[in-house]
Amino acid sequence: MIRINQIKLLNDGKNMRSHNELCDVLKKKAAKLLRITENDVEDIVIMRQSIDARKKPQIVDVFMIDVSVKGASDKKAEEKIVSRAKDKGITVVTPVTYNFLERAGIEGDMPSKALDTRIAVIGSGPAGLFCAYMLASNGFKPVVFERGADVDKRQEIVEKFWETGKLDTRTNVQFGEGGAGTFSDGKLNTMVKDKDGRGRKALSLFTAFGADSKIMYDAKPHIGTDVLRKVVKNMRNEIISLGGEFRFETQVTDIVLSKDGGVNALVANGEEIPFDIAVLAIGHSARDTFSMLKDREVSMQKKPFAVGFRVEHPQKLINLSQYGIEEPKSLPVASYKLVMNTKEGRGVYSFCMCPGGYVVNASSEEGRLAVNGMSYSGRDSENANSAIIITVDPKDFGSDDVLAGVEFQRKLEEKAYELGGGKIPVEYYEDFKKAVSPFEDKTGDKNNPKEPVRFRDVCKPNTKGAYVFSNVHEILPDDLNKSFVEGMEKFGTMIKGYNSPDALIAGVETRTSSPVRINRTQSGESENIKGLYPCGEGAGYAGGIMSAAMDGIKIAEFIAKKLVETLR
Ligand code: FAD
Structure with a gap:
């Protein structure tokens, strides 16, 4: 396959092309660059599309494409064409194609005896779901346990929670079919x-099950x-049609071990169900399950993560900064990624940025x-939001317990709940910053606008679930608040208006990544439980x-490999 990098097309807003029209344009470009006729181009596949806005407001779409040429059936023939093209951006590549058995190191078919293994997948988030899919599509019959409800019932429960504030601790934004990412x-x-x-395999599965095929090449799918x-x-x-099974509203509450320290059964809804293998795809919020694993002495360790706040700005402000236009018609609403290190050595960064x-x-x-x-596919809400979070590590947790990070999160969440009386507490950045006193702006950046950009009239909190204005600055310890403000000020030098007094700060963002690592070996198995x-x-x-x-797919490969090795 011949790969052409950096094909640039001006995005002038006038020429919004369909996928087929775009492919025709790229085909013409490819033929010219390869010094062949358009007729000689067998096919092109767009591998990547990104946006170059460095010379805004002039915006350029940048493509990487793979081209097959008629008559060039082997690498040698392709290399000949590439050397004629005399362009560093053009190379011959061997595309990586995903094959489950090959990745698992299995020759031939899966032995039928291995397929009788009783496998449980705990959790139906992306990790559990993709693991179960790979197992099922290769002949296994996994049973998926999910503590929350199926996605339709879950949607009703979550929307009711946002309307009434009445939380269902079994089914919510963290728990239920699809996992934490479902309302994302x-x-x-x-x-x-x-x-x-x-990664490509996962994207192709998203596409096969209902996502737009553009995600296969969009740089920001x-x-x-x-x-x-x-x-x-x-x-x-x-x-299910492949022979797998789903048990919703069924929490795994214990693991029964055999005498030799391996998985023997799981306990769910008071029932003991025999299993040979259990995939623990429980997400970062299953705190009771973490406690159970601790009681069962499963090898775990504390791990750093990050906490902070959600920050909201008008989407127009972000568009203007990134594209030089407030309302771009032929571009996706703009996103950003911001990172800095404080003087005290904490990392402060944007996380899970949600345009519109x-x-x-x-x-x-x-x-x-x-x-x-969260956003919908149209990303059409008026505000952009992102978490701005600060790294914390076990030194911050205040205890040596392996679940000290969980307790650290809980304390912050209790404070946030108390401040808002169960509603999302929100504060203008101006008030937040004043309260974090004495704050010295040490960034010293001359580009910082003297007159802060104000937009209070056009930025109202855009929330799912009720909000209330409150003292958000009381949630985090002082040193983390100071790091947050230091970060916001620095980010104001990168995106004009980011540190506006009118930016909205909502708290608290604690579920950024897991506060523990459940240790596993090179072959994916728990360090101490077979x-x-x-x-x-x-x-x-x-x-x-x-x-x-991707990790779910990898674990399915590990399981298949282990079973085949054991049978040999
Ligand atoms: P999870 O998705 O958390 O799934 C774990 C599942 O296990 C849950 O459904 C839980 O109910 C179940 N479970 C736990 N314990 C048990 C038990 N004992 N028995 C039975 N079931 C159990 N990431 C992105 O990449 N892009 C985004 O845009 C994005 N936005 C997000 C927005 C929100 C609101 C949230 C909460 C997260 C977002 N994330 C996003 C993060 C992303 O959702 C997670 O990284 C991802 O879902 C992790 O996948 P997972 O399968 O490991 O765990």
């Missing part, structure tokens, strides 16, 4: 390198909560409140929908 922005990008093709729910349901139905989104009440425990961000496979974000091996899905 549905961003599908990841920092994890995709050398084994699991996004599907929104509405499409995500559809995908999750279609995937579940496919797993909502701040959501994402609580899962009575008397405790946590926020997060047959137990920690997986995804809760186990500390993923951060986000895509990486959790």
Whole structure:
């Protein structure tokens, strides 16, 4: 395959092309660059599309495409064409194609005896769902346990919670079919390198189950909560049709171990159910399950994570900063990524940025409140929001207990709940900053606007779940508040108006990643419990929908490999 990098097309807003029209334009470009006729181009596949706004307001779409050329059936023939093209951006590549058995190191078919293994998948978030799908599509019959409700019932329960404030601790934004990401922005990008093709495989499954195929090449793929729910349901139905099983509203409350220290059975709804293998894809919020694992002495360790607030700005302000236009018609609403280090050595960064989104009440425990961000596929709300979070590590947790990070989160969430009386507490940045006193702006950046940008009239809290103005600055300890303000001021030098007095600060963002790691070996198994496979974000091996899905696929490969090896 011949890969062409950096094909640039001006995005002038006038020429909004359909996918087919775009492919025609790219085909013409490819032929010219390869010095062949358009007729000689067999096919092109768009591998990546990104936006270059460095010379805003002139915006350029940048493409990476793979081209197959008629008559060039082997690498040698392709290399000949590439050398003729004399362009560093053009190379011959061997695309990575994903094959489950090959990745699992299995030759031939899966032995039928291995397929009789009783496998439980605990959790139906992306990690559990993709793991179960890979197992089921390769002949296994996994049983998926999910403490929360199926996605339709869950949607009703969550919407009712947002309307009434009455929390269901079994089914909520964290728990239920599809996991924590179901009521999310549905961003599908990841920092994890995709050398084994699991990322592309995961994207192709999202597409097969209902997402737009553009996610296969968009540099910032996004599907929104509405499409995500559809995908999750279609995937579940496919797993069932392949012989898998789902048990909703069924929490696994214990693991029964055999004499040799391996998984023997699971306890769910008071019933003991025999299993040989259990995939622990429980997410970062299953605090009671973490406690059970601690009681069972499953090898775990504390791990750093990050806490902070959701910050809202008018989407127009972000568009203007990123594109030089307030309302771009032919571009996706703008996003951002911000990172800095404070003088005290804390990292402060934007996390789970949701353009055109909502701040959501994402609580899962009575008397405790946590926020997060969500959007629909249209990303058409008036505000952009993002978590601005500060790194914390076990030194901050105040105890040596392996679950000290959980208790640290709980205290912050209790404070947030208390401040808002169960509603999302919100504060203008101006008031927050004044209260975090004495604050010295040490950033000393000359570009900082003297007159702060104000937009109070046009930025109202855009939340799912009621909000109330309150003293959000009372939630975090002083040093973290100062790091937050230091971060906000620095970010104001990167995006004009980011540190506006009118920016809205909502608290508290605590569920950023898991506060523990459930230790596993190189082959994916728990360090001390045979047959137990920690997986995804809760186990500390993923951060986000895509990486959790990729980890789920990886764990399915590990399981298949182990079973084949054991049978030999
Ligand atoms: P989870 O998705 O948390 O799934 C774990 C599942 O296990 C849950 O459904 C839970 O109910 C179940 N479970 C737990 N314990 C038990 C038990 N004992 N028995 C039975 N079932 C159990 N990430 C992105 O990449 N992009 C985004 O846009 C994005 N937006 C987000 C917005 C919100 C509001 C939230 C809350 C998260 C968002 N995230 C986003 C993060 C993303 O959702 C997680 O990284 C991802 O879902 C982790 O996947 P997982 O499968 O490891 O765990």
